[in-house]
Amino acid sequence: MPTAIATISLKGGVGKTTLTAGVAEFLAGEFGQRVLLVDLDAQTNLTTMMIGQDRWLQCNKRGHTLATLFADALDDTRRFDLDTTLQRDVSPVESVRGVDLLPASLDFIELQEELSARRVAADDHAALIDVLRRAVAAIADNYDFILIDCPPNVGPFSLNGLSLADAYVIPTIPDVLSTYAIGHVQRQVADFGREIGREITELGVVVTKFRAAATLHQDTVLRLRRDPSIQNVLPAYLHEANVIGAAAEYRPYVNLRAKYGHHGHFEQFRGVTQALMIEAAAKVSSTA
Numbered sequence: 001m002p003t004a005i006a007t008i009s010l011k012g013g014v015g016k017t018t019l020t021a022g023v024a025e026f027l028a029g030e031f032g033q034r035v036l037l038v039d040l041d042a043q044t045n046l047t048t049m050m051i052g053q054d055r056w057l058q059c060n061k062r063g064h065t066l067a068t069l070f071a072d073a074l075d076d077t078r079r080f081d082l083d084t085t086l087q088r089d090v091s092p093v094e095s096v097r098g099v100d101l102l103p104a105s106l107d108f109i110e111l112q113e114e115l116s117a118r119r120v121a122a123d124d125h126a127a128l129i130d131v132l133r134r135a136v137a138a139i140a141d142n143y144d145f146i147l148i149d150c151p152p153n154v155g156p157f158s159l160n161g162l163s164l165a166d167a168y169v170i171p172t173i174p175d176v177l178s179t180y181a182i183g184h185v186q187r188q189v190a191d192f193g194r195e196i197g198r199e200i201t202e203l204g205v206v207v208t209k210f211r212a213a214a215t216l217h218q219d220t221v222l223r224l225r226r227d228p229s230i231q232n233v234l235p236a237y238l239h240e241a242n243v244i245g246a247a248a249e250y251r252p253y254v255n256l257r258a259k260y261g262h263h264g265h266f267e268q269f270r271g272v273t274q275a276l277m278i279e280a281a282a283k284v285s286s287t288a
């Protein structure tokens with residue numbers, strides 16, 4: 001059984017997608033794990049980071065994205081094909097093997113409205129939040145980890161992600177506005193867990209875009225560490241760095257060192273990945 005982890009925050013731009021992509025690459029490239037990436041955001045950022053714009057356009061044109069899955073659920077059609085939609089061995093890093101991807105689509109924008117409306121109206125609204133989990137069930141055992149990148153809201157796509165997830169992580173920039181969102185996410189996930197009758201485990205907060213020289217960032221990290229409502233702040237942080245921002249561009253790299261550089265950012269990503277694996281093993285394995 002894989003461990004499925006959702007990356008979620010109500011705040012945009014805190015590094016959810018960058019974290020998800022990097023952790024997948026390090027899980028596979030450094031720790032030999034098999035990873036399924038699930039992109040649930042209409043912005044398709046994770047998808048284009050992993051397969052590039054051209055290949056995504058091909059997928060989208062052929063209906064080989066998760067949009068087809070959700071359209072099927074709404075229209076009662078059967079067009080989604082898991083085998084052709086699954087993009088195998090993605091990531092522009094040559095040495096990374098074993099990361100597969102279920103791509104997102106811009107069509108999610110329209111689908112989100114329809115799913116939300118139907119969820120309010122329909123008696124079987126539980127079925128509409130379980131679409132992804134039921135679809136992925138057939139291949140889940142091929143993986144050690146499923147990483148789910150959610151949009152910056154708790155709409156129907158994120159709920160589908162949470163319905164598949166055993167656990168979640170909350171990335172945050174250690175500043176005032178970003179950290180406000182943490183409590184909201186925790187409450188929304190806990191409420192949803194009650195709705196579906198099982199707990200979705202909080203693995204912790206991941207500090208992103210950390211600026212070591214900024215007093216605000218130092219103070220905020222200390223405040224988060226002392227906050228009793230936060231289960232855990234992961235010991236490794238992702239610093240703000242050009243090389244991490246540049247990872248969003250799809251271009252070939254020989255290995256992870258070439259992608260994440262020689263100034264400590266490789267080690268930061270490796271450290272965050274390892275910390276997540278340790279947390280997941282400690283908190284989630286008993287339910288697997």
Ligand SMILES: Nc1ncnc2c1ncn2[C@@H]1O[C@H](COP(=O)(O)OP(=O)(O)OP(=O)(O)O)[C@@H](O)[C@H]1O
Nearest residue numbers: 012013014015016017018152239240241244245248
């Ligand atoms: N550690 C970092 N250092 C520098 N730039 C970063 C870092 N992490 C992310 N970025 C950049 O910040 C922007 C936002 O990051 P990202 O897209 O990962 O955030 P997000 O939370 O997924 O956003 P959204 O809410 O829109 O989905 C991107 O341009 C990304 O390349």
Ligand SMILES: [Mg+2]
Nearest residue numbers: 016017041045
């Ligand atoms: Mg994102």
